[in-house]
Amino acid sequence: MAETIRLEVSRYRPEVESEPTLQSYEVPYNKDWVILDALNYVKNQIDGSVTFRWSCRMGVCGSCGMMANGEPKLTCAVPLTDYDPTQPIRIEPLQFFPVVRDLVIDMSSFLEKLSNVKPWIIRDDVEATEAVEFRQTPVELDAYKQFSMCINCMICYSACPVIGLEPEFTGPAAIALAQRYNLDSRDKGKEERMDALDAHEGLWGCTFVGECTKVCPKNVDPAGAIQLYKMGSATDYLKSMLLPWGTK
């Protein structure tokens, strides 16, 4: 008989239970599979009622983030061979988010935080942007490029204890994306974003645990972005204090 591995999948069916339980499924230990393939095997061959989000299967859409043995993972990017087949893999919904059903979390708080920080290019000469191109040097591109790789998978939120402790905290990806636009030479929206982020729930709730950066499947460095953000706003504050006539 071919080798198998056990998945212990967190089930939450709000119509019948008040808290999640684990359900076991035995799946082939296929060396070409990622965790998401194993979950799809469960859904297609064993139990069609298991509910989870996924779409692209190639680490671009950011839908399939889940906890695997307590670690937040993009399940389409983690091969089964990372795990010992004699031990079960515990699959749970991303932690610190409310659970809608089984492995599906409610991401509305994240979407709201994301739109609050205005992660798009802000200029008051909007008409001009439609007609004119704004050129960037490689150095200017390099300043923010790394932070633009974020796919909004929310894995960093599941690694950030501040999100668990203070759910109002804006969180790693949203602040990093705000900083991504602050660092963009075409953008003029830094002040507007700071209006939303200059609060304990904004930038200053971050205590630099640093786990957001370690778990990011796209090698974005949200912790570094937030640190740069803090440094930048502290420097701006000092400048405006010492040179009140010098700002704008």
Place this chain on the structure above:
Amino acid sequence: MSNPSLAPTRELKLYRRPISFWWWLDRPAYFKFVVRELTCLFVGAFAILTLLQVRAVGEGPEAYAAFAAMLASPAGIGFSVLAFLAAVYHTVTWFPAVQTTIVLRVGEQRVPGSVITGAHMAGWLVVSVVVAYIVLRG
């Protein structure tokens, strides 16, 4: 929900897992983080101790001898051992954090963070030797 388009179309019965008081034992990095933050207790205490030391110096040789005797007591030594470990832990966690707040460029290349942290470590060594040299010159 401020943005109606984001609201669920029907009332959901969401499950929210409570956060344990022991959350900081969940991952090694959380534990290291809490230890790092708690080093500040010794940092604050040693700053105050230094203020008391300065006052003792100002009050004369007897007052300073009494202060030195307090530091040499078993409690004083115990405190210093813990404070030293905490201060070193603070230092070795601080410099890697500093590199994240600095963007240095040489030409068009960003200086790697490890170089910035390494420079701070080297600076730490130099500064420590200078302080020790000045104090010990007497």
Place this chain on the structure above:
Amino acid sequence: MAKRSLTPFLWFLFGGGGMVSAMLFPVHILLFGLAFPLGMLEAPGYEWLHALVVHPITRLYLFVFILLPLFHAAHRIRYTAYDLFRVQPSLHQPIAVVCYGAALAGTLAAGYTLLTIS
């Protein structure tokens, strides 16, 4: 520019204090807390320490040595209260006031001592 909270400034003090304590505290603790009391090194005489402390540069050095790390500690104690001890949000503001207030009191005491010492 819109009105900003005081937090960026407090964060700056926190960062400065982190830097000062990282650079200077280990050697100070090693010398005065361990090496001299345990007799590993011969302690400098009182006269030399006194001459050092009353020197204007040393006064400034000691003021920074006490001021910034106090604010560093205040900042981290505040956040530890929030995250580790998880005090209710209604207590966040009072805790911040107590932490930074204590650091300010320590700073004033240090300033007074260093100005009046002779």
